[in-house]
Amino acid sequence: MCGIVGYVGSQDSLGVLLGGLKRQEYRGYDSAGVAVLSNEGELVMAKKAGKLQMLMDNLTAHPLASGHTGIGHTRWATHGAPIDVNAHPHLADDGRLALIHNGIVENFYEIKAELTARGHEFVSETDTEVAAVLLADNYAETGDLRTAFARTVNRLEGAFTLLAMHANEPHLIVAARHNSPLVIGFGDGENFLGSDVAAFVEFTHRAAAVGQNQIVAITPDSVSVTTFAGEPVVPEEFDIEWDASASEKGGWPSFMAKEISENPDAVANTIRGRIHDGMVVVPEIDAFGPDFLSGVSRIILLACGTASYAGLVGSYAIEKWAGIPVDVQLSHEFRYRDPVITPSTLVISISQSGETMDTLMAVRYASERGAKTISICNTQGATIPRESDAVVYTHAGPEVAVASTKAFVAQITALYLIGLHIARVRDTVPEALLQHSAQELSDLPAKLAEVLSVGDEIRTLAKWMSDSQAVLFLGRNVGFPIALEGALKLKELAYIHAEGFAAGELKHGPIALIDHGQPVFVIVPSPRNSAEMHSKVISNIQEIRARGARVIAIAEAGDAAVLPFADEVIRIPLAGPLFEPILAVVPLQIFAMELADAKGLDVDQPRNLAKSVTVE
Numbered sequence: 344m345c346g347i348v349g350y351v352g353s354q355d356s357l358g359v360l361l362g363g364l365k366r367q368e369y370r371g372y373d374s375a376g377v378a379v380l381s382n383e384g385e386l387v388m389a390k391k392a393g394k395l396q397m398l399m400d401n402l403t404a405h406p407l408a409s410g411h412t413g414i415g416h417t418r419w420a421t422h423g424a425p426i427d428v429n430a431h432p433h434l435a436d437d438g439r440l441a442l443i444h445n446g447i448v449e450n451f452y453e454i455k456a457e458l459t460a461r462g463h464e465f466v467s468e469t470d471t472e473v474a475a476v477l478l479a480d481n482y483a484e485t486g487d488l489r490t491a492f493a494r495t496v497n498r499l500e501g502a503f504t505l506l507a508m509h510a511n512e513p514h515l516i517v518a519a520r521h522n523s524p525l526v527i528g529f530g531d532g533e534n535f536l537g538s539d540v541a542a543f544v545e546f547t548h549r550a551a552a553v554g555q556n557q558i559v560a561i562t563p564d565s566v567s568v569t570t571f572a573g574e575p576v577v578p579e580e581f582d583i584e585w586d587a588s589a590s591e592k593g594g595w596p597s598f599m600a601k602e603i604s605e606n607p608d609a610v611a612n613t614i615r616g617r618i619h620d621g622m623v624v625v626p627e628i629d630a631f632g633p634d635f636l637s638g639v640s641r642i643i644l645l646a647c648g649t650a651s652y653a654g655l656v657g658s659y660a661i662e663k664w665a666g667i668p669v670d671v672q673l674s675h676e677f678r679y680r681d682p683v684i685t686p687s688t689l690v691i692s693i694s695q696s697g698e699t700m701d702t703l704m705a706v707r708y709a710s711e712r713g714a715k716t717i718s719i720c721n722t723q724g725a726t727i728p729r730e731s732d733a734v735v736y737t738h739a740g741p742e743v744a745v746a747s748t749k750a751f752v753a754q755i756t757a758l759y760l761i762g763l764h765i766a767r768v769r770d771t772v773p774e775a776l777l778q779h780s781a782q783e784l785s786d787l788p789a790k791l792a793e794v795l796s797v798g799d800e801i802r803t804l805a806k807w808m809s810d811s812q813a814v815l816f817l818g819r820n821v822g823f824p825i826a827l828e829g830a831l832k833l834k835e836l837a838y839i840h841a842e843g844f845a846a847g848e849l850k851h852g853p854i855a856l857i858d859h860g861q862p863v864f865v866i867v868p869s870p871r872n873s874a875e876m877h878s879k880v881i882s883n884i885q886e887i888r889a890r891g892a893r894v895i896a897i898a899e900a901g902d903a904a905v906l907p908f909a910d911e912v913i914r915i916p917l918a919g920p921l922f923e924p925i926l927a928v929v930p931l932q933i934f935a936m937e938l939a940d941a942k943g944l945d946v947d948q949p950r951n952l953a954k955s956v957t958v959e
């Protein structure tokens with residue numbers, strides 16, 4: 344939520360800012376704005392509610408004076424409606440100071456009352472303007488932006504990334520991070536700030552994540568980092584693994600289409616370097632030695648949304664292979680149930696962005712109570728991996744479309760790698776099974792490439808179903824989380840009411856929803872892997888068919904038993920029981936995208952959603 348970019352250097356800052364905001368559009372926003380310190384020493388600003396393009400059109404009609412220092416922002420509304428006046432930047436000190444903010448200032452009301460009593464006036468409804476005016480107030484007393492900024496951030500509570508600049512100090516941007524992401528990009532004679540590295544990857548691959556409660560000051564030739572208390576900090580640099588082209592569409596009609604096509608690579612890259620001599624070894628966990636895992640008696644998987652469904656799939660595999668009880672908990676529910684956590688609890692968080700506030704808070708909670716923590720994350724340098732004992736990065740590449748696709752399959756892959764790693768270290772399953780499972784993982788990219796060829800078939804289906812009012816999804820065992828994910832994708836992308844059910848639950852209530860013509864997707868388990876589960880799901884299909892449902896079965900190649908009962912059959916390649924769901928989800932991703940497209944919707948940026956949910 345909210346994208347932030349800051350630039351100081353010799354380039355025309357407006358181009359850098361707009362490019363940085365464009366590449367961070369996926370984070371989700373409803374207004375955008377920029378402020379630039381002009382070469383004449385004036386602070387100039389433009390901001391607009393709506394898409395970034397509206398701001399850009401406005402800038403074409405009313406160009407800003409050029410300058411080499413600037414800040415830019417995309418806002419996802421929290422305090423105050425998404426209208427021009429509430430968009431960032433917010434100005435203070437008679438228009439000589441500009442400030443942008445991601446997060447929520449929780450004590451803004453009290454500060455606003457104090458500032459109002461001292462004669463300050465406000466033009467917006469936002470908590471951010473309060474921070475801008477407080478900074479101006481502190482600046483009036485200190486006459487030094489760094490000092491005033493440090494004093495300001497120490498007064499604020501809640502979650503915030505702030506960037507600010509003042510016309511009196513034209514080559515300086517100050518920034519702070521508290522419970523909200525901020526990264527630095529190191530250039531040559533120029534420096535950058537961003538919510539994530541997409542903000543500046545076009546210009547530099549050298550980056551560092553700003554730590555919790557740290558302040559950064561950038562000038563063209565220097566970057567200094569301190570704690571909120573003023574202690575100097577040496578930022579830990581890392582190289583950005585991908586280039587700007589990886590976050591561009593590359594000829595695809597949407598980021599979502601591109602990212603679905605990258606499913607095979609996402610799995611291949613996540614496995615890379617983690618299978619040795621036919622056995623899974625995850626070096627990032629291995630580095631902690633055998634003691635890290637030996638005492639573990641319970642595993643909790645923490646995540647939200649799609650990542651939690653990846654967790655559900657992973658829970659079946661980890662429990663089976665590692666022989667350790669595994670729970671999956673929604674991060675935002677976790678803390679409030681007073682969970683039992685001991686030093687023998689291993690918490691594995693799953694987050695594409697690594698910035699989901701609910702998950703971050705849940706990980707902190709578990710960690711403070713002595714749990715060991717592993718983060719599965721797709722974003723280098725993000726907060727959750729930084730605050731976890733170990734990190735297993737998924738190497739799915741940047742996921743720009745708001746709805747998650749390739750990151751989901753990469754997350755399941757990472758969970759499987761961890762499950763097989765633990766099983767090997769704790770010697771819980773025969774070596775032959777470990778080797779066979781590692782081979783199944785290695786075979787997945789080719790099978791996923793095969794599944795992608797069902798695209799045309801699904802497109803026709805999606806067009807035919809574009810008027811549907813509701814779509815149901817059924818699955819059993821590892822097929823159940825896939826049903827949940829299929830339903831979530833359809834809700835997010837096509838705004839259609841969709842529900843996923845465990846097939847066995849049908850007769851306990853949901854079957855009442857079945858009426859003539861009701862479309863139901865059914866994920867059919869392979870009869871080779873489990874004849875019993877297969878025949879139970881076939882019975883479920885018959886039960887809904889008898890009540891008028893229109894059945895679309897996702898079944899493995901050669902499964903003839905579904906043919907008499909399904910209106911449509913989408914085939915997936917043969918795979919082991921735990922590996923089928925990774926294949927079965929892809930047709931559902933394509934279906935949701937095609938249906939949204941048939942309805943003329945924006946598949947990359949669905950309404951109301953943010954890619955990175957950085958507030959609780």
Ligand code: M6R
Pocket residue numbers: 647648649650651693694695696697698699702745746747748835952954955956
């Ligand atoms: O970045 P995270 O993986 O932590 O995000 C978790 C969820 O917000 C995310 O998966 C969300 O459900 C997506 N919109 C799914 O498409």
